[in-house]
Amino acid sequence: MSGFTALVARDLRLVWRRPGDVAVVLAFFVVATTLFPLGIGPEANVLARIAAGVLWCAALFAALLSLDRLFAADFEDGTLDLLLLAPWPLELAALAKCSAHWIVTGLPLALLAPFLGVAFGLDSRAVLALAATLLVGTPTLSLIGGLAAALTLGARKSGALLALLALPLCVPTLIFGAGAIEALATGGDFQAHLAVLAALALVTLATTPWAIAAALRQAGE
Amino acid sequence: MASPLLEVSELACRRGGRKVFEGLSFSLEAGGLLALVGRNGSGKTTLLRALALLVRPEAGTVRWQGIDVAAEPEAWRGRLAWLGHLEGLKGDLSVVENLRMAERLRGEGPPDIGRVDAALAAFDLWELSDRPARTLSAGQRRRTALARVVLADATLWLLDEPLNALDAPAQAAFRTALAKHLAGGGLAIAATHADLGIAGARTLELA
Numbered sequence: 072m073s074g075f076t077a078l079v080a081r082d083l084r085l086v087w088r089r090p091g092d093v094a095v096v097l098a099f100f101v102v103a104t105t106l107f108p109l110g111i112g113p114e115a116n117v118l119a120r121i122a123a124g125v126l127w128c129a130a131l132f133a134a135l136l137s138l139d140r141l142f143a144a145d146f147e148d149g150t151l152d153l154l155l156l157a158p159w160p161l162e163l164a165a166l167a168k169c170s171a172h173w174i175v176t177g178l179p180l181a182l183l184a185p186f187l188g189v190a191f192g193l194d195s196r197a198v199l200a201l202a203a204t205l206l207v208g209t210p211t212l213s214l215i216g217g218l219a220a221a222l223t224l225g226a227r228k229s230g231a232l233l234a235l236l237a238l239p240l241c242v243p244t245l246i247f248g249a250g251a252i253e254a255l256a257t258g259g260d261f262q263a264h265l266a267v268l269a270a271l272a273l274v275t276l277a278t279t280p281w282a283i284a285a286a287l288r289q290a291g292e
Numbered sequence: 293m294a295s296p297l298l299e300v301s302e303l304a305c306r307r308g309g310r311k312v313f314e315g316l317s318f319s320l321e322a323g324g325l326l327a328l329v330g331r332n333g334s335g336k337t338t339l340l341r342a343l344a345l346l347v348r349p350e351a352g353t354v355r356w357q358g359i360d361v362a363a364e365p366e367a368w369r370g371r372l373a374w375l376g377h378l379e380g381l382k383g384d385l386s387v388v389e390n391l392r393m394a395e396r397l398r399g400e401g402p403p404d405i406g407r408v409d410a411a412l413a414a415f416d417l418w419e420l421s422d423r424p425a426r427t428l429s430a431g432q433r434r435r436t437a438l439a440r441v442v443l444a445d446a447t448l449w450l451l452d453e454p455l456n457a458l459d460a461p462a463q464a465a466f467r468t469a470l471a472k473h474l475a476g477g478g479l480a481i482a483a484t485h486a487d488l489g490i491a492g493a494r495t496l497e498l499a
Contacts, residue, residue, distance in 0.1 A: 077396035081382075088384040149378025155346055158370030159399045291346050 082171035122191035123252030138216040165283035177209030221286035303352030330498035336483035373446035379437035383426030411443040451482040
């Protein structure tokens with residue numbers, strides 16, 4: 072376990088040394104969401120209705136933006152070999168990398184989203200619900216994105232390929248994430264949506280570390 | 293003569309459909325040093341990576357004290373210290389942070405300060421210890437990576453061109469560290485073009 076915490080701590084420290092990388096992702100999230108009112112027009116009821124979908128999509132794209140460097144940096148400087156050679160399971164290392172990614176992207180996105188939700192005219196209940204769905208749903212995005220990043224490691228145009236691989240797999244999370252807010256507004260079952268989101272997160276948590284580790288071993292050959 | 297700790301028998305590897313080597317057998321006992329020589333592309337790096345289980349061999353076995361290392365990969369990896377083409381340094385971390393981090397990533401707790409200091413001193417890295425690794429020269433990076441190998445306190449060193457980019461004093465420091473490792477019963481396998489300068493080293497030529 073100490074290797075796991077060491078790896079999370081290392082990745083957080085590396086981000087701390089280069090805060091710009093995270094700032095770009097968060098700025099993208101803000102800019103991308105504010106483009107929608109400009110494109111669609113200022114009708115408050117329309118904006119409030121599409122707010123959850125827009126914020127969820129923007130969060131998904133923002134998370135993807137930072138994923139192509141997740142393993143590529145370690146691959147290029149040789150630290151991936153050190154991880155492959157560490158005397159503890161590579162599956163834990165994969166989980167550690169995705170956890171660090173979530174802490175610096177998913178978590179701040181979930182905390183930032185309520186403010187943007189208010190700007191879209193969501194009421195306070197919907198704003199809190201939005202933050203809750205993002206908190207529960209973004210770990211799935213980090214894990215699926217981590218798998219796509221590991222699979223595309225060393226490929227040319229890996230960024231585009233990564234998005235093509237990850238986006239379809241993120242669709243269920245997107246549907247239930249945005250659907251939860253919709254359900255809240257229309258009197259549907261919000262908790263059921265949240266439970267499905269949590270189930271999706273747990274399923275990816277239980278499967279992707281093994282797949283990521285296998286892909287990393289393949290990349291190391 | 294002591295019985296060999298490491299036994300490699302009939303190892304064969306394939307890269308991109310091409311046979312790199314086959315039928316490779318050798319053994320190494322405590323304190324033994326094996327120099328891998330051969331032309332570029334003869335499979336020195338592939339052999340090192342196969343020994344480290346980074347590359348799956350097509351055939352053959354690697355045994356440590358008579359046990360197939362693939363059966364207990366984590367125990368085996370714990371015995372290894374690795375120096376590849378790439379140094380495995382994070383540019384944004386300082387030299388000493390890189391050393392500490394590498395040791396913690398081996399699953400050990402934070403390394404003893406005395407041991408880190410000794411590894412820094414062995415490769416004359418005192419002056420550089422707070423410099424971010426991205427500002428180092430090629431030779432300085434190599435020295436940092438070698439200090440990491442020493443710090444790992446592993447039984448078997450797998451070194452790919454350890455003398456690359458090292459100046460004369462650094463080469464001497466490396467020889468001292470290697471001799472100390474071997475004298476303590478450690479083993480080392482190094483792919484090299486230059487003479488390692490250790491008496492009693494065996495040589496394996498890859499064609």
